Amino acid sequence: MAQAPAAGAEQPDGGAARSPYAVELHGITKRFPGVVANKDIELAVRRGQVHAIVGENGAGKSTLMKTLYGEHRPDEGTILVDGRPVQFRSPADAIAAGIGMVHQHFMLADNFTVLENVVLGSEPRKGGRLDRDSARRRIEEISERYGLGLRPDDLVEDLGVGDRQRVEIAKVLYRNARILILDEPTAVLVPQEVDELFGNLAELKREGLTVIFISHKLDEVRKVADAITVIRRGTTVGEADPRTTTAKQLAEMMVGAELPTPELRSSTVRETPVLRLAGVTVASDAGRPLIDTVDLTVREGEVVGIAGVEGNGQAELVDAVMGLRSLAAGTVWLGDEDISGWATRARREAGVGFIPEDRHRQGMLLGAPLWENRILGHQTRPPAAKGPFIDRKGARADTERIMREYDVRAPGPDTLAVALSGGNQQKLIVGREMSATPRLLIAAHPTRGVDVGAQSVIWELLKDARGEGMGIVLVSADLDELIGLSDTLHVMFRGRLVATVDPRQVTPEELGGYMTGARTAAGAA
């Protein structure tokens, strides 16, 4: 193959490329009992650059970053910070050496102010009390200098996702970090917020700070990074220049194979509706509507996408369809039947498949073997059940079939689910739900936290199922996934479907506008 991306891209030759290295990792190997998580890692990050590390989930990115952040020690290899070899015994050592980590999941106390969250754990004291004045001065100075736009006295619970992330960044900067590790920082942001984040990163760069940016969103990586290192199967497979490498080439470096795209174009939509919601309203315990008079129709062979910033009612909509929340008003029809009052089990038996948003909370029994996870949600039907009894043999055999057909990599059906990587767990769930050949599939974030390989497998499965006439409700935060897979795309904002757009024509920016409420005009319904 002539277009081998690794060969063409050595080190970017930009102006900053001449700056000295802020972080160097040489020959880092980290073994866990029975597995080598990182092997011969070579990474060199120049000062004042945004250096992206890309790789599939499970490729070893997090292990590597934990090594760099002092959460565990490498078995082999050396770490150099500003040219000096260092040994970290704990994150405290890493922080002292000027390395800070912004975690993917925010670690903020909602009922504290920005100031309190930032100083938490390293509070300036005056006479045994929190010295708010000096803390405020420092935070305002940091906010000013890096353009974070934080107001120290705001309550965190009143902040949006983007602001919360900036609080996290401020926390790290407050502790004098010169090297910032950002773990999947864009996973929770809408496009506009991503642009803001990239603006902040530019500020950090300008001030001479170094950013290590972990991601698998390749377009963003190409936009923001000065250099890219690709990790595959625990080792660094090469560097790429973001200006000359396409997202597709990067992705192929990550998986070591060519990739399919999520696009589907030939419509398979039939006339018969499988799911109809009419005026569905779900109220919170306090009586506030979480979803407000939602009308929705899903026809056979149709993928109906629901876009929206998380927390705008998508989860409640899924719960309402699955029977996990009772309706305050409205009706849910499955085919011709009014299922509004049905229990979850009856709905599942009637042919509703469910890929839950949080597979650990709703989709799996982590402490149980895979074959018991095969039974979960299908307790009443073969091959999982035989009369009132569990069909152990049948469930085991069918688990092996799912593992084979859906490429679930595990030692066997008796392995505990907790031992599988996220992608393999998700493939098991998808395989399990598909095996019951449902009429309607509720897929909430079906590719969240899974690697590129599993993602493309899941996309293909959804497309096949759609082709066979399954109706699919796709709730996702991944706009490319929504645009690529949906036949009809609705935008949910504050519990209402505020816009219906044509996925063939809409841009992520337009969608983002609807999702944040900036745009209000409804598209062609």
Added chain:
Amino acid sequence: MNRLRSTGLALLGPALAVLVALVISAVVIALIGENPLRALQVMTDLGDAPSQQVQSIVVILNRAVPLFLAGLAVSVAFRMGLFNIGVEGQYRIATVVAAAVGAAVALPGPLHVLLVIVVAMAVGALWAGIVGVLKVTRGVSEVISSIMLNFIALGLASYLLTGPFRGSPEGASIITTTPLPESAWLPGLNGVLGAFGLAEPRTELFGFLIVAVVVGIAIAVLIQRTRFGFDLRATGISASAATASGVDARRMVVTTMLLSGAVAGLIGLPDLLGDARAFGTEFTAGLGFLGIAVALLGRNNVLGIALAALLFAFLDRAALPLQFADIPASVVTIIQGTIVLAVVIANEIARRLALRSAERSGAEATGAPPDPGGSADPGGPGPGTGPDGGHRVRTGVTGSSEEARA
């Protein structure tokens, strides 16, 4: 191999706990100025003559049967993540009602026994059911309500015993219900012992032993093999996942409490039907609380509970000989207490080890090539060769795909 290892880990916790408890108890015995080794010798000495030994074993078994049932009752709820602390009250109230009903009716032999059993189970279930209903309708923690109901049950049982169900004459020092008629007596199993060529013991081996074994098997099958049991266990592992899978969590809470209470209702029957014939102020107390310890030690596994019940019964029997040897019988209580404490810690350690070993085996598989046929084989490479083999294959794959691209 894997199953062997997981079984080993499952046994490791309790075994370690018992060992640690023995060591701590030895230290305590030494501190009060007695010889721990002599205490141990007294405890393990079942007697010299064969008849004495058989007698000791019968005493242990008779004590183990109610302990086993108590452990079972606790574990049924616990498998679903419910702490039924109310087993004590459930069996007390069930026994007093069953004793009164049994004494009040006249039925032919087996039917009479069956009636007493059914009444006891029903009363136990109802009493535990209150806990379940309170939980699903009012959100009351089952720990709180079942403890509270213990006090109410003990008070109610005393009232029933001294009031409407009183059978013993006025002024008697021990108040009891009217004794069961002979048709409600469950014959002992000493004949079976004789058939095995064992010496005739002084005490009758409870016929209820057979009922307990049957109940144990039934519970094991119910929990491990049936759809209901799967729902129950799934709810115990993850209530949210079970709900999403279609389990009606509220109904499960009530059903499970009913089941737990029904088993709890049986606890007093070995003695009632086999020996005491009546419920009274002297009726064995505290079995419900011991059941929590037994369930804990047995790791909520039916076989484990049986072993734990035997161990506790063995320790209880030793109380008397220890007193004869001028060693305080509270040594037994100390050992039981330390076992419970140690088992909580040991279970946690064993759980973490099991989790780590599971994660390790998963990591080995992820490192393996995408060859589901091979990796789906449960009899794959043993753990000894796994890491090396997996590793070698992995580097091979990386190399080959790089070659393919070059």
